[in-house]
Amino acid sequence: MISVQLILLIxxxxxxxxxxxxxxxxxxxVRSALSLLGSMVAIGILFIIMEAEFLGVLQIMMMGTxxxxxAIFMMMYMMDPGGLGQMDMYxxxxxxxxxxxxxTVLIVGAAFATxxxxxxxxxxxxxxxxxxxxxxxxKRSMMIFETAGVTILTGMIASIAxxxxxxxxxxx
Amino acid sequence: xxxxxxxxxxxxxxxxxxLYGALSQTNLVMIMMGIELMLGASMINLVAFWRYLHPxxxxxxxxxxxxxxxxxxxxxxxxxxxxxxxxxxxxxxxxESAELKG
Numbered sequence: 001m002i003s004v005q006l007i008l009l010i011x012x013x014x015x016x017x018x019x020x021x022x023x024x025x026x027x028x029x030v031r032s033a034l035s036l037l038g039s040m041v042a043i044g045i046l047f048i049i050m051e052a053e054f055l056g057v058l059q060i061m062m063m064g065t066x067x068x069x070x071a072i073f074m075m076m077y078m079m080d081p082g083g084l085g086q087m088d089m090y091x092x093x094x095x096x097x098x099x100x101x102x103x104t105v106l107i108v109g110a111a112f113a114t115x116x117x118x119x120x121x122x123x124x125x126x127x128x129x130x131x132x133x134x135x136x137x138x139k140r141s142m143m144i145f146e147t148a149g150v151t152i153l154t155g156m157i158a159s160i161a162x163x164x165x166x167x168x169x170x171x172x
Numbered sequence: 173x174x175x176x177x178x179x180x181x182x183x184x185x186x187x188x189x190x191l192y193g194a195l196s197q198t199n200l201v202m203i204m205m206g207i208e209l210m211l212g213a214s215m216i217n218l219v220a221f222w223r224y225l226h227p228x229x230x231x232x233x234x235x236x237x238x239x240x241x242x243x244x245x246x247x248x249x250x251x252x253x254x255x256x257x258x259x260x261x262x263x264x265x266x267x268e269s270a271e272l273k274g
Contacts, residue, residue, distance in 0.1 A: 006175055013182035020189045020209050024197065036205050039186070043212045050179065050223040055236050059215070062240060066247050073251055074201055077264045089198050091267065096196035104188030111180040116225065119173055123227035136230035137237075144234065148241045155245040159252035165259060
């Protein structure tokens with residue numbers, strides 16, 4: 001039986017795939033970043049369709065910000081943000097296509113070949129989900145969550161250290 | 173079952189596109205975009221496994237949060253490297269970054 005959930009999953013799944021494909025099919029850097037934004041938003045909507053509301057909203061908020069920043073960086077680094085120069089930015093194209101197709105076929109094959117057991121029909125509602133996720137974070141997975149926090153701090157310091165302009169202070 | 177399989181197929185295709193992008197692009201920021209797509213695909217898988225197989229296991233949602241952290245960190249550190257690269261060589265093309273090659 002085709003349910004509304006399945007139809008929405010297919011529609012937004014196709015949207016995520018189409019936007020993902022457009023990322024590498026346009027010669028404009030800004031359009032690439034905006035296509036990736038579209039793909040990430042479609043992934044967030046897929047989360048909401050699969051009834052993980054908190055993660056879906058988080059995904060849309062985080063990726064909306066990140067991809068907007070990415071578009072700005074693209075404009076700064078590329079002399080041709082509009083893609084008017086039609087630059088060729090590919091290498092090993094045939095190998096890459098083969099790798100992408102083979103990996104996709106292998107994963108789809110594995111998805112069909114695996115016996116997934118019984119599909120769950122009962123699941124907690126959004127309010128209960130948030131409470132249970134909070135309990136998970138503050139109890140069993142607290143160490144992992146704290147590690148993620150420290151990793152973000154380390155990443156911030158590393159990013160600033162790498163991006164700093166180092167001037168040679170030795171007088172010659 | 174068809175809902176889970178549909179979600180897994182969508183994720184597999186997105187992963188394949190991301191892999192193609194990460195391998196074929198010469199621009200550092202475009203390579204990062206490919207990696208982001210692959211991470212997005214892995215998150216779809218995780219949410220599908222949580223929803224359709226183990227809705228009682230919230231450690232799966234925790235994994236999604238960790239994947240989001242990895243995405244944000246990859247973006248931050250990648251842009252920092254791109255900024256430094258742009259400052260030193262005026263380009264973020266990886267074809268021109270062969271000086272560390274043995």
